[in-house]
Amino acid sequence: xxxxxxxxxxxxxxxxxxxxxxxxxxxxxxxxxxxxxxxxxxxxxxxxxxxxxxxxxxxxxxxxxxxxxxxxxxxxxxxxxxxxxxxxxxxxxxxxxxxxxxxxxxxxxxxxxxxxxxxxxxxxxxxxxxxxxxxxxxxxxxxxxxxxxxxxxxxxxxxxxxxxxxxxxxxxxxxxxxxxxxxxxxxxxxxxxxxxxxxxxxxxxxxxxxxxxxxxxxxxxxxxxxxxxxxxxxxxxxxxxxxxxxxxxxxxxxxxxxxxxxxxxxxxxxxxxxxxxxxxxxxxxxxxxxxxxxxxxxxxxxxxxxxxxxxxxxxxxxxxxxxxxxxxxxxxxxxxxxxxxxxxxxxxxxxxxxxxxxxxxxxxxx
Numbered sequence: 001x002x003x004x005x006x007x008x009x010x011x012x013x014x015x016x017x018x019x020x021x022x023x024x025x026x027x028x029x030x031x032x033x034x035x036x037x038x039x040x041x042x043x044x045x046x047x048x049x050x051x052x053x054x055x056x057x058x059x060x061x062x063x064x065x066x067x068x069x070x071x072x073x074x075x076x077x078x079x080x081x082x083x084x085x086x087x088x089x090x091x092x093x094x095x096x097x098x099x100x101x102x103x104x105x106x107x108x109x110x111x112x113x114x115x116x117x118x119x120x121x122x123x124x125x126x127x128x129x130x131x132x133x134x135x136x137x138x139x140x141x142x143x144x145x146x147x148x149x150x151x152x153x154x155x156x157x158x159x160x161x162x163x164x165x166x167x168x169x170x171x172x173x174x175x176x177x178x179x180x181x182x183x184x185x186x187x188x189x190x191x192x193x194x195x196x197x198x199x200x201x202x203x204x205x206x207x208x209x210x211x212x213x214x215x216x217x218x219x220x221x222x223x224x225x226x227x228x229x230x231x232x233x234x235x236x237x238x239x240x241x242x243x244x245x246x247x248x249x250x251x252x253x254x255x256x257x258x259x260x261x262x263x264x265x266x267x268x269x270x271x272x273x274x275x276x277x278x279x280x281x282x283x284x285x286x287x288x289x290x291x292x293x294x295x296x297x298x299x300x301x302x303x304x305x306x307x308x309x310x311x312x313x314x315x316x317x318x319x320x321x322x323x324x325x326x327x328x329x330x331x332x333x334x335x336x337x338x339x340x341x342x343x344x345x346x347x348x349x350x351x352x353x354x355x356x357x358x359x360x361x362x363x364x365x366x
Contacts, residue, residue: 007032007050011059014087018135022220022236023255026135034061039076040103041067049078053116057081058095060116069108077107079120082132085209088142090132091220095120125259131208131220131236138206143222144183147207150217150243151178151185155277158187160198163272176248176277183207185221185239198273199234199254201225208236216240216263250275 009032013019016030028035036046049061063076079095094105096119102108107119137143158174177186187203205221212218219239228235238257241250242264249263253272260267266274 007052009051009054009059011051012082012084012090014084015134019090020133020135020235022131033064037078039067041069043068047076049076055116055120057083058120060119072110074108074110075113076102077109077114077119078105079107079116079122081124083129085145086142088134088137088140089145089208091129091209092132093122093124093129095122095124097122126211126213127218127257127259127261129209129211129218129220129238130256131222133208133222133236138222138224143206143208145207145209146182147178147185148210148217148219151241151248152182153280153283154179155246155248155279156281157277157279159276161274163266163270163274175281176275178207179282184224185219198252199223199232199237201233205237205239216242218257246278246280248275248277250277 011029011031011033013029013031018026018028021027025038027037032051034049037049038046044067047067048064050064051059052062053060058079058081061078061080066073066075068074077096081093081095082090083092084090096105096107098104099106099108107114134142155176158176160174174190175186175188177188178184180186183206185205185207187198187200189203200223202225204224206224208220208222210217210219217240219241221237221239223233223235223237225233227233234254236255238253238255238261239250240253240257240261240263241248243249251261251263251266251272251274253261253266253269258268261269264274266272
């Protein structure tokens with residue numbers, strides 16, 4: 001076999017290490033090379049692929065050794081669009097079409113070197129991202145991405161339906177909890193849900209990455225099970241969800257979503273579950289408004305004076321929170337609109353009198 005090339009551009013992988021890839025075996029990758037990539041060509045097991053050209057997040061890679069296909073030496077290429085979430089987590093898309101004979105997303109050339117456009121010809125399907133995580137990332141505490149803001153809640157009514165549509169259960173006593181640990185979506189299975197369990201035996205998923213497309217959010221997750229078997233339990237899954245009122249609609253697809261997966265339909269996926277959860281019993285999510293959107297009417301025009309019961313501190317654009325059910329009564333007879341338009345004199349600094357109460361200035365409003 002002929003040694004063809006060394007890598008001439010950099011891949012985004014931070015660690016020179018083994019990485020777990022959704023739907024594939026472990027692969028050793030570094031900043032320039034994918035090492036010992038498995039091939040399905042008879043008589044050829046593995047090849048290294050080095051980066052030879054990069055355009056934005058799209059990487060053209062070339063096999064460092066030719067392969068013999070029916071007596072003809074062939075150079076293999078692959079093209080990947082790789083996006084980095086953090087130093088331990090990435091996701092990618094195939095930019096090379098699937099080759100039936102090579103049984104992979106590869107491009108073969110017997111004569112000359114193809115152009116970047118020839119190899120990287122596929123359109124990116126944003127829904128069909130494939131997750132990558134450095135081996136042992138969970139054990140090393142590197143999977144600490146916060147789950148999306150709008151699911152930071154606990155739902156205590158859950159219905160799960162398997163992909164066949166025949167295994168449905170109301171799952172009494174089962175909850176969906178992304179509030180207790182904001183980096184984890186936790187399903188607490190009741191025994192009645194055994195027939196419709198999801199792709200994790202323990203029901204614990206670390207959030208890796210999410211993107212919102214239209215009304216649906218696509219969430220890549222890591223199954224925290226110690227071991228997975230690849231048939232009933234899987235290391236990676238893709239959740240698609242939407243929330244209407246306090247009802248969560250979601251699907252879970254093993255490995256990765258497809259171009260037709262939505263929050264209510266598994267689409268072309270042959271495995272997975274459909275989830276409906278409702279009745280929020282706890283939430284870390286206040287509203288859809290960001291903190292910077294909060295109006296200034298939530299703080300007084302001047303510092304509160306002469307309140308001997310408490311010492312109140314108002315922070316910029318923070319909502320003052322009154323705890324312990326205080327007694328609040330009007331101090332003046334003018335309306336709130338008049339107060340906000342004209343203000344008061346220095347000695348008349350507050351519209352309301354607080355007879356008792358505690359202001360929690362450091363309350364986490366996220």
